[in-house]
Amino acid sequence: xxxxxxxxxxxxxEVEDVCQEAFLRFLYGNFFGKFLLWxxxxxxxxxxxIGVWANMGISKSAARKFAKNHNIRIADFKKSPEEFKSFxxxxxxxxxxxxRPVSEGENDISFPADARNLAIENxxxxxxxxxxxxxxxxxxxxxxxxLAARFEGGSMLISRLCPLDYHRxxxxxxxRIAARREIGGFLYSVNPIALSKSINYLCQNKRVLTIIELxxxxxxxxxxIGATNVGSIxxxxxxxGEIRRGELMGMFKFGGSCIVSIFEKGTAxxxxxxxxxxxxxxEYLSTANSKAGELLQ
Numbered sequence: 001x002x003x004x005x006x007x008x009x010x011x012x013x014e015v016e017d018v019c020q021e022a023f024l025r026f027l028y029g030n031f032f033g034k035f036l037l038w039x040x041x042x043x044x045x046x047x048x049x050i051g052v053w054a055n056m057g058i059s060k061s062a063a064r065k066f067a068k069n070h071n072i073r074i075a076d077f078k079k080s081p082e083e084f085k086s087f088x089x090x091x092x093x094x095x096x097x098x099x100r101p102v103s104e105g106e107n108d109i110s111f112p113a114d115a116r117n118l119a120i121e122n123x124x125x126x127x128x129x130x131x132x133x134x135x136x137x138x139x140x141x142x143x144x145x146x147l148a149a150r151f152e153g154g155s156m157l158i159s160r161l162c163p164l165d166y167h168r169x170x171x172x173x174x175x176r177i178a179a180r181r182e183i184g185g186f187l188y189s190v191n192p193i194a195l196s197k198s199i200n201y202l203c204q205n206k207r208v209l210t211i212i213e214l215x216x217x218x219x220x221x222x223x224x225i226g227a228t229n230v231g232s233i234x235x236x237x238x239x240x241g242e243i244r245r246g247e248l249m250g251m252f253k254f255g256g257s258c259i260v261s262i263f264e265k266g267t268a269x270x271x272x273x274x275x276x277x278x279x280x281x282x283e284y285l286s287t288a289n290s291k292a293g294e295l296l297q
Contacts, residue, residue, distance in 0.1 A: 063090035102246030103291035115159035116283035153265035225258040
């Protein structure tokens with residue numbers, strides 16, 4: 001399965017160069033690979049061990065090599081690759097704010113991250129999307145039937161980060177942090193190769209749920225999802241704080257990850273281009289803080 005993404009800068013559909021693609025296909029598509037996945041790779045102890053290495057000084061040479069081999073745009077970095085003290089220091093790098101300007105529309109919804117995105121309109125508690133024939137349980141994903149009922153019929157944006165990306169994420173909307181809680185789970189990959197086998201890996205992975213109360217009184221649920229090799233999920237602001245669209249929300253430590261933004265029914269409208277591509281499905285390549293859609297009045 002080729003992972004197709006649309007690049008709005010080139011206006012072309014491209015095939016993603018997936019990190020460790022052959023190994024991912026082995027883990028999620030081979031009998032022996034699935035055993036290793038169950039026994040080791042989905043478990044937190046494996047990702048913690050990788051995280052220990054990523055925080056050590058000996059890993060900094062791997063960071064410089066990784067940036068060079070994957071043509072990562074170092075001009076965006078706040079500091080040079082030589083200044084990173086470890087792989088995680090590089091992975092959670094800050095970038096110059098002017099490289100990710102916030103879209104100017106007063107009612108805009110921003111993409112939360114440098115990511116590959118799919119948008120779903122009119123989500124149901126047992127909706128079919130991403131891979132033909134697969135069903136997604138919204139109540140299981142959000143950790144409760146009452147919360148799922150609130151977002152029934154709303155809109156969802158799935159933003160997938162890969163290891164090459166800038167791994168800090170930003171608020172897609174303005175408002176107040178009304179609630180936050182952690183939901184325990186495993187650490188499956190969130191790459192399409194894995195999700196094509198089971199979309200419910202999103203429901204089984206460790207995640208952090210944040211509820212943002214919008215100025216209208218409506219709610220936006222932002223779910224940060226851990227994945228294989230993600231050491232931890234860090235949020236910068238506390239519950240009760242006022243936040244502005246485009247401000248830094250948090251960061252993922254080493255590994256690919258995913259952010260899901262869910263809006264109540266009648267609250268959001270994503271761009272038609274994003275909706276049309278998502279129906280294929282072809283992921284839409286975004287930079288953090290660029291426009292994804294608009295809040296409805």
